[in-house]
Amino acid sequence: MNALCLLPLGPVDATVIEMLDRRLSERFALPVCRLNGAVVPGDAYDPVRKQFEATHLLRAVRAAAPHDRTTVLAVTMEDLFIPMLTFVFGQAQLRGTAAVMSTARLDQRFYGLEFSPALLRQRALKEALHELGHTIGLTHCPDRQCVMTLSNAVQQIDEKGEDYCRSCRILLADTHRVPA
Ligand SMILES: [Zn+2]
Numbered sequence: 001m002n003a004l005c006l007l008p009l010g011p012v013d014a015t016v017i018e019m020l021d022r023r024l025s026e027r028f029a030l031p032v033c034r035l036n037g038a039v040v041p042g043d044a045y046d047p048v049r050k051q052f053e054a055t056h057l058l059r060a061v062r063a064a065a066p067h068d069r070t071t072v073l074a075v076t077m078e079d080l081f082i083p084m085l086t087f088v089f090g091q092a093q094l095r096g097t098a099a100v101m102s103t104a105r106l107d108q109r110f111y112g113l114e115f116s117p118a119l120l121r122q123r124a125l126k127e128a129l130h131e132l133g134h135t136i137g138l139t140h141c142p143d144r145q146c147v148m149t150l151s152n153a154v155q156q157i158d159e160k161g162e163d164y165c166r167s168c169r170i171l172l173a174d175t176h177r178v179p180a
């Protein structure tokens with residue numbers, strides 16, 4: 001990863017963006033830029049599913065990049081899907097430069113529970129690291145503690161840690177000069 005920008009798509013919790021800016025900048029040892037918020041592209045909306053198609057959004061995310069080699073992580077509160085799945089927490093181009101994540105299902109209120117800002121931010125960090133891991137070239141990891149493990153439910157996100165496992169870190173450090 002050469003450079004990283006955050007792109008809010010639609011209204012997004014400002015404390016989530018703040019946290020991602022700080023934590024991702026620390027994790028990848030690079031400055032994080034913040035792009036002006038954009039509206040969620042309406043043509044990605046599926047009125048039957050009442051969700052936005054993640055792969056479709058990735059094209060718009062890519063178009064917002066200020067430079068070819070800048071990785072852009074878009075964050076939205078809208079619920080996302082890909083055709084073969086009920087929903088996705090996020091989606092990324094493998095070894096690419098575009099990623100999108102949704103905070104919809106990271107929020108306790110989605111499950112009829114009391115809002116927890118701290119839990120929302122913790123889950124958002126894990127999801128951001130997961131999607132960015134894909135852009136850097138990591139695939140799903142069998143280590144259930146690793147952020148690169150596949151999470152189909154929010155409980156699985158809560159069960160994993162806030163960083164890459166040792167083997168994922170070695171891979172990142174060796175091939176992409178990401179600090180271990
Ligand atoms: Zn994944």
Ligand SMILES: [Zn+2]
Nearest residue numbers: 141146165168
């Ligand atoms: Zn791993």
